Amino acid sequence: MQIHQIAITNFIKLLRIKISSTKYVGLIFLFSVKYSYSELNITIKIKGEGKMGCCHVKNQCLVIRLPKEIDHYQAEKVRRECEQSFMKFIIRDIIFDFSDTSFMDSSGIGLVLGRVRKIHPINGKVYLFGGNELIQKMWEMAGILNLVTVLDSIEKVKEVYE
Known part of the structure:
Protein backbone atom coordinates (compact mmCIF):
# COMPACT_ATOMS: atom_id res chain seq x y z
CA MET A 1 0.00 0.00 0.00
CA GLN A 2 2.87 2.38 0.71
CA ILE A 3 4.26 2.01 -2.82
CA HIS A 4 0.89 3.13 -4.20
CA GLN A 5 0.87 6.18 -1.92
CA ILE A 6 4.37 7.19 -3.06
CA ALA A 7 3.39 6.80 -6.73
CA ILE A 8 0.28 8.91 -6.23
CA THR A 9 2.21 11.58 -4.29
CA ASN A 10 4.88 11.84 -7.01
CA PHE A 11 2.22 12.01 -9.69
CA ILE A 12 0.42 14.84 -7.87
CA LYS A 13 3.70 16.77 -7.55
CA LEU A 14 4.27 16.47 -11.31
CA LEU A 15 0.68 17.46 -11.97
CA ARG A 16 0.93 20.54 -9.73
CA ILE A 17 4.00 21.72 -11.63
CA LYS A 18 2.19 21.31 -14.95
CA ILE A 19 -1.03 22.91 -13.72
CA SER A 20 0.66 25.90 -12.08
CA SER A 21 2.00 26.95 -15.47
CA THR A 22 -1.40 26.79 -17.18
CA LYS A 23 -4.84 28.28 -16.60
CA TYR A 24 -6.66 25.19 -15.41
CA VAL A 25 -9.30 25.79 -12.76
CA GLY A 26 -11.71 23.32 -11.27
CA LEU A 27 -9.50 20.32 -10.65
CA ILE A 28 -11.20 17.15 -9.52
CA PHE A 29 -9.24 14.20 -8.17
CA LEU A 30 -10.88 10.82 -7.96
CA PHE A 31 -8.72 8.22 -6.24
CA SER A 32 -9.49 4.56 -6.21
CA VAL A 33 -6.75 2.50 -4.59
CA LYS A 34 -7.14 -1.26 -4.33
CA TYR A 35 -4.86 -3.77 -2.67
CA SER A 36 -3.58 -5.45 -5.82
CA TYR A 37 -3.17 -2.30 -7.93
CA SER A 38 -3.82 1.40 -7.87
CA GLU A 39 -6.05 3.21 -10.25
CA LEU A 40 -5.85 6.96 -10.53
CA ASN A 41 -8.54 8.82 -12.45
CA ILE A 42 -8.02 12.53 -12.89
CA THR A 43 -10.45 14.81 -14.63
CA ILE A 44 -9.33 18.32 -15.45
CA LYS A 45 -12.11 20.66 -16.45
CA ILE A 46 -11.35 24.05 -17.88
CA LYS A 47 -13.20 27.11 -16.66
CA GLY A 48 -13.00 29.02 -19.89
CA GLU A 49 -14.30 29.00 -23.39
Missing part, protein backbone atom coordinates in the same frame (compact mmCIF):
# COMPACT_ATOMS: atom_id res chain seq x y z
CA GLY A 50 -14.04 26.84 -26.46
CA LYS A 51 -15.84 25.65 -29.57
CA MET A 52 -16.57 22.09 -30.64
CA GLY A 53 -18.70 21.61 -33.77
CA CYS A 54 -22.20 22.86 -33.00
CA CYS A 55 -21.34 23.55 -29.34
CA HIS A 56 -19.71 26.68 -27.96
CA VAL A 57 -18.83 27.32 -24.31
CA LYS A 58 -18.34 30.72 -22.73
CA ASN A 59 -18.79 31.83 -19.11
CA GLN A 60 -19.86 28.31 -18.09
CA CYS A 61 -22.72 28.46 -20.61
CA LEU A 62 -23.00 25.85 -23.36
CA VAL A 63 -24.65 27.16 -26.53
CA ILE A 64 -25.87 24.44 -28.86
CA ARG A 65 -26.63 25.66 -32.38
CA LEU A 66 -28.92 23.01 -33.78
CA PRO A 67 -28.93 21.91 -37.45
CA LYS A 68 -31.72 22.55 -39.97
CA GLU A 69 -33.31 19.15 -39.35
CA ILE A 70 -33.11 17.23 -36.08
CA ASP A 71 -33.74 13.54 -36.60
CA HIS A 72 -32.32 10.54 -34.76
CA TYR A 73 -28.96 10.74 -36.55
CA GLN A 74 -28.48 14.48 -36.00
CA ALA A 75 -29.67 14.28 -32.38
CA GLU A 76 -27.09 11.58 -31.64
CA LYS A 77 -24.35 13.66 -33.26
CA VAL A 78 -25.28 16.72 -31.19
CA ARG A 79 -25.56 14.57 -28.04
CA ARG A 80 -21.99 13.30 -28.52
CA GLU A 81 -20.66 16.84 -28.96
CA CYS A 82 -22.53 17.94 -25.82
CA GLU A 83 -21.00 15.09 -23.83
CA GLN A 84 -17.53 16.08 -25.03
CA SER A 85 -18.19 19.66 -23.91
CA PHE A 86 -19.40 18.42 -20.51
CA MET A 87 -16.21 16.38 -20.13
CA LYS A 88 -13.94 19.26 -21.10
CA PHE A 89 -15.59 22.35 -19.58
CA ILE A 90 -17.42 23.38 -16.44
CA ILE A 91 -20.98 24.04 -17.57
CA ARG A 92 -23.77 25.64 -15.53
CA ASP A 93 -26.31 26.68 -18.18
CA ILE A 94 -27.34 25.47 -21.64
CA ILE A 95 -28.88 27.47 -24.48
CA PHE A 96 -30.43 25.53 -27.38
CA ASP A 97 -30.46 27.73 -30.49
CA PHE A 98 -33.25 26.57 -32.81
CA SER A 99 -32.86 29.58 -35.17
CA ASP A 100 -31.85 27.47 -38.19
CA THR A 101 -34.07 24.48 -37.36
CA SER A 102 -37.13 23.87 -39.52
CA PHE A 103 -37.87 20.21 -38.63
CA MET A 104 -37.59 18.23 -35.41
CA ASP A 105 -38.90 14.80 -34.44
CA SER A 106 -39.17 13.21 -30.99
CA SER A 107 -35.41 12.62 -30.82
CA GLY A 108 -34.97 16.41 -30.64
CA ILE A 109 -37.25 16.50 -27.60
CA GLY A 110 -35.22 13.64 -26.13
CA LEU A 111 -32.04 15.61 -26.74
CA VAL A 112 -33.38 18.59 -24.80
CA LEU A 113 -34.78 16.45 -21.96
CA GLY A 114 -31.49 14.57 -21.62
CA ARG A 115 -29.58 17.83 -21.14
CA VAL A 116 -32.25 19.03 -18.66
CA ARG A 117 -31.68 15.86 -16.61
CA LYS A 118 -27.94 16.43 -16.72
CA ILE A 119 -27.93 20.11 -15.74
CA HIS A 120 -30.73 20.32 -13.13
CA PRO A 121 -28.89 18.38 -10.36
CA ILE A 122 -26.23 21.12 -10.30
CA ASN A 123 -28.89 23.88 -10.25
CA GLY A 124 -28.18 24.82 -13.85
CA LYS A 125 -30.76 26.15 -16.27
CA VAL A 126 -31.75 25.21 -19.79
CA TYR A 127 -32.92 27.85 -22.26
CA LEU A 128 -34.58 27.48 -25.67
CA PHE A 129 -34.28 30.13 -28.35
CA GLY A 130 -35.51 30.71 -31.89
CA GLY A 131 -37.92 27.92 -32.65
CA ASN A 132 -40.51 28.35 -35.41
CA GLU A 133 -44.24 27.84 -34.71
CA LEU A 134 -44.13 24.10 -35.38
CA ILE A 135 -41.17 23.54 -33.07
CA GLN A 136 -42.68 25.73 -30.33
CA LYS A 137 -45.88 23.69 -30.58
CA MET A 138 -43.80 20.51 -30.12
CA TRP A 139 -42.19 22.01 -27.00
CA GLU A 140 -45.64 22.74 -25.62
CA MET A 141 -47.09 19.31 -26.49
CA ALA A 142 -44.08 17.52 -24.99
CA GLY A 143 -44.46 19.47 -21.74
CA ILE A 144 -40.87 20.69 -21.62
CA LEU A 145 -41.87 24.34 -21.18
CA ASN A 146 -42.28 23.61 -17.45
CA LEU A 147 -38.62 22.56 -17.25
CA VAL A 148 -36.92 25.18 -19.42
CA THR A 149 -37.03 28.92 -20.08
CA VAL A 150 -37.86 30.20 -23.56
CA LEU A 151 -35.88 33.26 -24.63
CA ASP A 152 -37.72 35.35 -27.19
CA SER A 153 -35.04 37.85 -28.19
CA ILE A 154 -31.33 37.87 -28.93
CA GLU A 155 -30.85 40.47 -26.17
CA LYS A 156 -32.12 37.99 -23.57
CA VAL A 157 -29.78 35.35 -24.98
CA LYS A 158 -26.86 37.75 -24.60
CA GLU A 159 -27.85 38.46 -20.97
CA VAL A 160 -27.70 34.75 -20.14
CA TYR A 161 -24.57 34.15 -22.20
CA GLU A 162 -22.55 37.05 -20.82
